Amino acid sequence: xxxxxxxxxxxxxxxxxxxxxxxxxxxxxxxxxxxxxxxxxxxxxxxxxxxxxxxxxxxxxxxxxxxxxxxxxxxxxxxxxxxxxxxxxxxxxxxxxxxxxxxxxxxxxxxxxxxxxxxxxxxxxxxxxxxxxxxxxxxxxxxxxxxxxxxxxxxxxxxxxxxxxxxxxxxxxxxxxxxxxxxxxxxxxxxxxxxxxxxxxxxxxxxxxxxxxxxxxxxxxxxxxxxxxxxxxxxxxxxxxxxxxxxxxxxxxxxxxxxxxxxxxxxxxxxxxxxxxxxxxxxxxxxxxxxxxxxxxxxxxxxxxxxxxxxxxxxxxxxxxxxxxxxxxxxxxxxxxxxxxxxxxxxxxxxxxxxxxxxxxxxxxxxxxxxxxxxxxxxxxxxxxxxxxxxxxxxxxxxxxxxxxxxxxxxxxxxxxxxxxxxxxxxxxxxxx
Amino acid sequence: xxxxxxxxxxxxxxxxxxxxxxxxxxxxxxxxxxxxxxxxxxxxxxxxxxxxxxxxxxxxxxxxxxxxxxxxxxxxxxxxxxxxxxxxxxxxxxxxxxxxxxxxxxxxxxxxxxxxxxxxxxxxxxxxxxxxxxxxxxxxxxxxxxxxxxxxxxxxxxxxxxxxxxxxxxxxxxxxxxxxxxxxxxxxxxxxxxxxxxxxxxxxxxxxxxxxxxxxxxxxxxxxxxxxxxxxxxxxxxxxxxxxxxxxxxxxxxxxxxxxxxxxxxxxxxxxxxxxxxxxxxxxxxxxxxxxxxxxxxxxxxxxxxxxxxxxxxxxxxxxxxxxxxxxxxxxxxxxxxxxxxxxxxxxxxxxxxxxxxxx
Numbered sequence: 001x002x003x004x005x006x007x008x009x010x011x012x013x014x015x016x017x018x019x020x021x022x023x024x025x026x027x028x029x030x031x032x033x034x035x036x037x038x039x040x041x042x043x044x045x046x047x048x049x050x051x052x053x054x055x056x057x058x059x060x061x062x063x064x065x066x067x068x069x070x071x072x073x074x075x076x077x078x079x080x081x082x083x084x085x086x087x088x089x090x091x092x093x094x095x096x097x098x099x100x101x102x103x104x105x106x107x108x109x110x111x112x113x114x115x116x117x118x119x120x121x122x123x124x125x126x127x128x129x130x131x132x133x134x135x136x137x138x139x140x141x142x143x144x145x146x147x148x149x150x151x152x153x154x155x156x157x158x159x160x161x162x163x164x165x166x167x168x169x170x171x172x173x174x175x176x177x178x179x180x181x182x183x184x185x186x187x188x189x190x191x192x193x194x195x196x197x198x199x200x201x202x203x204x205x206x207x208x209x210x211x212x213x214x215x216x217x218x219x220x221x222x223x224x225x226x227x228x229x230x231x232x233x234x235x236x237x238x239x240x241x242x243x244x245x246x247x248x249x250x251x252x253x254x255x256x257x258x259x260x261x262x263x264x265x266x267x268x269x270x271x272x273x274x275x276x277x278x279x280x281x282x283x284x285x286x287x288x289x290x291x292x293x294x295x296x297x298x299x300x301x302x303x304x305x306x307x308x309x310x311x312x313x314x315x316x317x318x319x320x321x322x323x324x325x326x327x328x329x330x331x332x333x334x335x336x337x338x339x340x341x342x343x344x345x346x347x348x349x350x351x352x353x354x355x356x357x358x359x360x361x362x363x364x365x366x367x368x369x370x371x372x373x374x375x376x377x378x379x380x381x382x383x384x385x386x387x388x389x390x391x392x393x394x395x396x397x398x399x400x401x402x403x404x405x406x407x408x409x410x411x412x413x414x415x416x417x418x419x420x421x422x423x424x425x426x427x428x429x430x431x432x433x
Numbered sequence: 434x435x436x437x438x439x440x441x442x443x444x445x446x447x448x449x450x451x452x453x454x455x456x457x458x459x460x461x462x463x464x465x466x467x468x469x470x471x472x473x474x475x476x477x478x479x480x481x482x483x484x485x486x487x488x489x490x491x492x493x494x495x496x497x498x499x500x501x502x503x504x505x506x507x508x509x510x511x512x513x514x515x516x517x518x519x520x521x522x523x524x525x526x527x528x529x530x531x532x533x534x535x536x537x538x539x540x541x542x543x544x545x546x547x548x549x550x551x552x553x554x555x556x557x558x559x560x561x562x563x564x565x566x567x568x569x570x571x572x573x574x575x576x577x578x579x580x581x582x583x584x585x586x587x588x589x590x591x592x593x594x595x596x597x598x599x600x601x602x603x604x605x606x607x608x609x610x611x612x613x614x615x616x617x618x619x620x621x622x623x624x625x626x627x628x629x630x631x632x633x634x635x636x637x638x639x640x641x642x643x644x645x646x647x648x649x650x651x652x653x654x655x656x657x658x659x660x661x662x663x664x665x666x667x668x669x670x671x672x673x674x675x676x677x678x679x680x681x682x683x684x685x686x687x688x689x690x691x692x693x694x695x696x697x698x699x700x701x702x703x704x705x706x707x708x709x710x711x712x713x714x715x716x717x718x719x720x721x722x723x724x725x726x727x728x729x730x731x732x733x734x735x736x737x738x739x740x741x742x743x744x745x746x747x748x749x750x751x752x753x754x755x756x757x758x759x760x761x762x763x764x765x766x767x768x769x770x771x772x773x774x775x776x777x778x779x780x781x782x783x784x785x786x787x788x789x790x791x792x793x
Contacts, residue, residue, distance in 0.1 A: 107539060
């Protein structure tokens with residue numbers, strides 16, 4: 001299976017970290033702001049040639065850890081070492097030539113984009129030395145790589161958030177350091193520039209730099225980072241390759257959410273889909289939760305089951321054959337349904353089980369699926385609903401492959417139930433309570 | 434990666450836009466300074482033609498005989514040249530201190546007086562006059578004013594650090610505003626409680642600022658201190674640039690933020706304190722000069738600081754020349770002139786450059 005293949009790759013990546021050794025390393029770092037302990041003994045190693053991602057919920061200490069690695073804050077305990085030497089013993093100018101840091105956002109000022117990027121060269125110049133041709137060339141190259149050269153002469157305060165972020169990255173690149181520390185480098189970027197930023201980070205890593213970034217988006221982090229560190233309440237709770245860190249169990253523990261982690265269609269890296277919040281959904285209080293039964297098939301009920309589950313309702317489904325897209329979703333979301341072999345006709349036994357689910361539901365929703373002899377019983381069972389909602393096809397027709405039997409059942413159901421559009425289902429369901 | 438083997442190559446000066454801006458700015462202000470100086474030296478109760486002024490200057494410098502009369506020569510050498518140099522020195526100090534404070538506090542409204550220097554200096558001067566020390570020696574008044582300025586600055590620092598820790602510039606700024614008001618109240622009380630009308634008048638005069646007391650002794654103190662302060666601040670111009678873009682950025686680019694801030698604040702306090710001690714409280718120089726220059730050449734402190742020194746000197750010289758001559762034989766206080774002409778000029782710049790003036 002793909003998951004296992006990728007786990008092997010991840011293990012190789014971690015082994016690579018160990019083999020290359022960390023260039024910049026924090027050991028049991030403790031940082032408190034007043035009473036609040038922000039980092040509670042976090043350890044992390046940043047190795048050359050790799051992109052290391054730092055992920056975790058808001059307030060878990062990601063930015064503080066990155067700033068500690070950059071030597072910007074004093075630790076209450078623990079140490080940060082560059083090449084095995086304590087960062088506190090490294091002269092600040094020497095440190096600036098080795099470690100570049102890009103903050104999440106920056107102050108408002110009237111320097112032009114090019115002036116700002118040129119400042120990345122300061123650590124390489126004597127106190128009274130002006131920037132020379134080589135500094136200009138390096139600045140220009142950095143701006144070209146981040147796609148910011150076209151607004152080199154514009155003042156920073158006239159640029160958009162995303163543009164500023166890219167100029168800021170160019171400044172960090174112009175610093176020409178061995179370690180590149182980036183705090184959420186892609187948050188205000190559009191897709192195209194997210195990709196450009198990540199590609200630039202990858203080039204830096206390939207050139208031998210140790211790159212570390214705080215990432216907000218888990219799927220993006222999993223897709224682009226070689227090694228991940230998952231933080232929670234100032235501690236590292238998991239580290240390793242993407243498949244080792246981005247797991248359903250880890251995310252449930254740290255974020256209190258139910259998620260599905262599956263290989264992303266193209267890269268095969270872990271991709272996270274949110275199913276619901278573990279300890280009740282804040283949006284819907286328990287009293288408003290409704291028991292909804294969805295009659296569907298061949299993928300017609302997927303988004304409905306997902307949406308209703310996210311809203312905090314209890315969802316059940318009909319008889320679903322193995323391999324059916326709706327059955328896959330029901331399985332992943334943990335939705336009770338009646339299982340049957342692929343493409344089989346619903347048996348009497350299955351029908352009895354199904355009708356029990358229909359009777360227990362507050363509302364039954366019938367999707368606009370194709371009906372043939374195999375699943376006709378799913379449709380017939382809807383007649384036992386306490387309250388019935390029918391989703392219509394746009395042209396009002398029935399997708400009938402049962403020689404008119406389905407059309408006849410539909411006509412009967414129309415008398416008992418209410419016709420709604422797909423988008424109105426959720427609000428119709430919620431009017432029950 | 435941008436691994437550069439060419440890092441060691443020295444850059445050509447002409448390639449740097451900063452140097453171009455600095456030189457063209459200095460040329461313009463320098464030319465205006467020469468014209469303003471000639472006018473300043475030629476005008477006053479004893480009228481002297483510009484030709485005689487030039488020739489008097491040459492004689493003073495040791496070249497040839499002056500075409501000016503003995504009286505004219507004496508007026509230029511003993512009254513007008515010291516007054517000119519004091520205006521240039523104090524104006525330069527206030528201009529540079531203003532540019533430094535605005536950069537440090539990252540606040541366009543920061544003024545050299547914001548860290549309590551002016552209020553402390555005023556209180557010191559008022560005490561010197563009310564206790565009678567000011568009449569015993571001419572240097573007692575500036576000495577008291579300087580001690581007051583330094584004391585108030587130290588107090589603001591102490592409170593700012595207690596309130597916000599070493600890194601909080603906001604608490605330092607607020608402490609400065611509060612302590613300035615507090616000291617201002619004490620100064621007002623001292624003035625109102627002084628029964629000697631002559632002394633009271635002297636106090637109010639001092640508060641409005643003036644270069645009337647300019648002597649060679651004051652020039653010999655003000656100029657070296659101002660030049661030293663300017664040298665320190667200019668040496669840290671690049672660090673100021675980095676502090677302006679952000680504290681984390683500055684630190685990650687190798688600036689020792691705490692030490693640099695303390696040094697620059699001390700230099701700013703020294704520059705302001707020296708000026709305040711000799712010319713009293715003169716408002717607006719530290720605010721409008723750096724802002725005007727910033728609007729023309731941009732925020733780079735490597736050009737901004739030296740040009741603010743030149744511009745501050747020019748501005749104070751023009752203001753003083755106007756103060757001396759507008760209502761002759763009465764001399765208007767220079768502080769009134771700087772505020773009267775400075776404020777509208779500043780408002781004009783604000784409106785004209787409304788997109789750029791609201792930040793640094």
